[in-house]
Amino acid sequence: MAADEDPEPGPLVRxxxxxGGRARPVGEAFDVIAVVTTIGMPYDQAGLSPEHLAALRVAxxxxxxxxxxxxxxxxxxxxxxxxxxxxxxxxxxIDPPAATAGVLNERxxxxxxxxxxxx
Amino acid sequence: MDYARSDTxxxxxxxxxxxxxxxxxxxxxxxxxxxxxxxxxxxxxGARVDDTSGVExxxxxxxxxxxxxxxxxxxxxxxxxxxxGQDRFWFMWDELAIGALGAVVLADTRRxxxxxxxxxxxxxxxxPYMVAVNLFDGARRHDPAVIRRALAVPGHVxxxxxxxxxxxxxxxxxxxxxxxxxxxxxxxx
Ligand SMILES: Nc1nc2c(ncn2[C@@H]2O[C@H](COP(=O)(O)OP(=O)(O)OP(=O)(O)O)[C@@H](O)[C@H]2O)c(=O)[nH]1
Ligand SMILES: [Mg+2]
Numbered sequence: 001m002a003a004d005e006d007p008e009p010g011p012l013v014r015x016x017x018x019x020g021g022r023a024r025p026v027g028e029a030f031d032v033i034a035v036v037t038t039i040g041m042p043y044d045q046a047g048l049s050p051e052h053l054a055a056l057r058v059a060x061x062x063x064x065x066x067x068x069x070x071x072x073x074x075x076x077x078x079x080x081x082x083x084x085x086x087x088x089x090x091x092x093x094i095d096p097p098a099a100t101a102g103v104l105n106e107r108x109x110x111x112x113x114x115x116x117x118x119x
Numbered sequence: 120m121d122y123a124r125s126d127t128x129x130x131x132x133x134x135x136x137x138x139x140x141x142x143x144x145x146x147x148x149x150x151x152x153x154x155x156x157x158x159x160x161x162x163x164x165g166a167r168v169d170d171t172s173g174v175e176x177x178x179x180x181x182x183x184x185x186x187x188x189x190x191x192x193x194x195x196x197x198x199x200x201x202x203x204g205q206d207r208f209w210f211m212w213d214e215l216a217i218g219a220l221g222a223v224v225l226a227d228t229r230r231x232x233x234x235x236x237x238x239x240x241x242x243x244x245x246x247p248y249m250v251a252v253n254l255f256d257g258a259r260r261h262d263p264a265v266i267r268r269a270l271a272v273p274g275h276v277x278x279x280x281x282x283x284x285x286x287x288x289x290x291x292x293x294x295x296x297x298x299x300x301x302x303x304x305x306x307x308x
Contacts, residue, residue, distance in 0.1 A: 029214070031131075031214075031218065032131075032200065032215065033198050033218075064129055064196075066186050066188070066198055066200075067188070069157075069186070070155045070188075073155070074157075075184070076184060076186065097131075097218060104130075104300075104304065106301070108128065108130075109297060109301035109304070111191070111195060112130060112191060112220075112297050113294060113297050115192060115195060116189075116294050116297065117290075117294065119189070119290055
């Protein structure tokens with residue numbers, strides 16, 4: 001595991017540094033597979049951490065919250081706090097997942113089954 | 120804008136079960152990315168759920184969360200989330216479960232009761248789920264009917280043995296879950 005080679009402080013220590021101890025995102029709740037898209041890089045970077053800027057760079061290509069967490073190697077809850085900051089600043093948009101269980105249809109189930117079989 | 124196209128889709132599947140039942144192993148067996156296993160710091164809300172005395176109001180609670188991904192094709196992904204199915208974490212499950220295709224409840228025959236809270240959770244919320252009985256070395260093989268009864272799992276819910284370390288076995292579990300979710304959607308429609 002990469003975590004074993006990682007000389008950095010543990011995730012919780014990092015988290016407190018990154019979010020200032022906040023565990024809840026600001027504003028409307030969003031899903032762990034919601035899609036984040038960078039609207040633009042900040043004119044003024046004051047108040048943004050390196051992690052905020054890294055998230056903005058990742059999301060220049062629309063990316064799920066979970067994938068951004070993986071890229072930044074941060075816990076998902078922390079990633080959500082950071083992304084909610086960026087949304088508040090008008091730097092990213094966060095859209096609900098393309099589909100939720102309610103709209104999964106026969107064709108999608110079949111496609112998932114075929115995809116899994118072909119793995 | 121990959122995600123904006125209507126033929127792109129991210130699907131969520133949950134892996135629940137007691138401590139040490141094989142959740143991380145299962146996610147690792149099929150994930151194309153090094154599964155991210157994080158200690159999630161729970162919200163104030165979560166801390167309060169745990170806190171009955173008021174004395175430990177500033178104590179934070181953490182929970183392990185595994186995250187893995189499978190690309191079925193460009194534009195179609197399965198996201199796997201694994202986390203302990205324990206009462207005090209349900210508020211987190213509530214969030215994760217929204218819009219999920221379904222859930223796998225991992226059970227260990229040596230500690231069957233650990234699977235019960237998760238079974239109960241998905242039953243109550245009518246989220247399609249199945250039970251995968253992880254066959255640990257040295258564990259006695261159990262009659263599936265006995266396990267089903269012990270967990271009060273209804274007859275239409277799939278209950279299968281698996282080896283969470285084996286990719287093919289985990290693939291088979293996921294196929295079973297997706298078939299079951301499709302079946303449930305047909306019945307509900
Ligand atoms: N024999 C056998 N061992 C398994 C199987 N699945 C997992 N294990 C082993 O059981 C141990 C626990 O597995 P984990 O995947 O860490 O379990 P977990 O549910 O993630 O545990 P926590 O995150 O601590 O709750 C590991 O040593 C695995 O190698 C299985 O199907 N058969
Ligand atoms: Mg684990």
